[in-house]
Amino acid sequence: MSYTIEKREKGYLLFTITRSEKRNAINYEVMEGLREAVNRAADSDIKALIITGEGSQAFCSGGDLSVFHLLHTKEEAYPMLSMMANILYSLLTLPIPTIALINGTAIGGGCEIAAACDFRLARKGIKAGFVQGKQAITTGWGGGSILAEKLSAASAMKLLMEAELQTAEDLKNAGFFNALFENDSLQACEVFIDKMVTKDVSVLQSYKKVWTRKWEETKLRERIEEEVRNCSLLWESDAHHNYVKTFMRKKTMDKE
Template sequence: MTYTIDETDGVLVFTLNRPERRNAINTELMEGFKEVIEYVHNSNSVRFLVITGAGEKAFCSGGDLAEFHSLKTEQQAFGMLSKMAEILYEWATLPVPTIALINGAAVGGGCEIATACDFRVVAREAKCGFIQGTLAITSGWGGATYLFERGLRHDRALKMLIDAQVYDSGQLEEVGWATKVYDGDREVALAQFIEYMRTINPGVHKAYKEIEIRKWAEKDLKKRVMEEVSQCSKLWELEAHHEAVNRFLKK
């Protein structure tokens, strides 16, 4: 199974389970995201939604290039990118707090997924970054749009995107992307992070989430996400991208 879903005491944990592929997103994992989103909407018990990666090396390395490199045209790319962007929008607008428990590298689309979460709890040794530029494309699942919504100083957010480099946990904390950096066991870190939140009535959490969701609706967030997808799709079709991916796959 490429993912697991486990609920304990109101904490729903969605684990990407492709450690041999650095938990890269494929079509099956996209369906896993849909399953989790539906689970949350149909449950009265879920108070927190957590996403993490199996193993210790990677949270998520983004889209599985071995699978998606077969997409060549703008139209083909838009089909895949828009599908995941729709999923991430549904994830970002869930009525419960969402937490990216980042156990290892979160790069490319993995960084986009984490940015779409309300909180990012990052392992000390983890490195994260919007490295899409090294493949001659932009973020394509809405990650840049969410990054500019997360309250980072504009110049820091833009530099994070344009640099296309990985940042260590200290840098991620400094720029304001990491909510908390932890040492040791991830489950202990998660328990400590939500310790005080647990004492608050979940109706309060949902009310605050609704305030943010209303703001995003008024600011046409989904429309802006889909425009980001369109930009990435145009770049995806160009030879510069295909050449960059070929070089990456030959490493």
């Protein structure tokens, strides 16, 4: 399995991507696992959902190009992009607190997953970034539209358009990371959510509706759909295909 889902004593659900050998890159199995976690987190006895990655090297390195490089045209790319965007919108609007526990590097789609969570906790010293621009595409899972809801326009545009890895400290200053930790990641996260999970779940759900109502009224789902379609157009460009070919060639050389 590429993931685990565990219910913890404190009343939260823990979803872990277990592909450390692939820097916890997203494949179709991880997508289905994340969908399952979101569905299970809707149970009445779950008060929070925590998403993390196995090991200490990577939280999530985005989409697994060794899988998705087989997608060439916009017609081939769109179903994958749309499926993950739907999952992330469900994560975004889950009626309980959600936390991205960023234990290592977060790249591209990994940052989109983090953006869809209510809170982002990161290990000091790690780097993260919306690097899709270097691949000649944009965020394609809704991350750009979601980021625009979470940060100021200038901060969000800078992160997306520069497409560079940033330090955890810079991302905290930008407002993307809510807190930084040094030692045991899960312990740090439990301390962060401790006061929340002691509250009645109906209170948590009522407060979360403040934001989900806003996103419904501003048609965020429709804006995400437009982002997905724009990314699928860029996906079939020569510039993106050339990036993927270079990436795959480098991976082959590294194995030799």
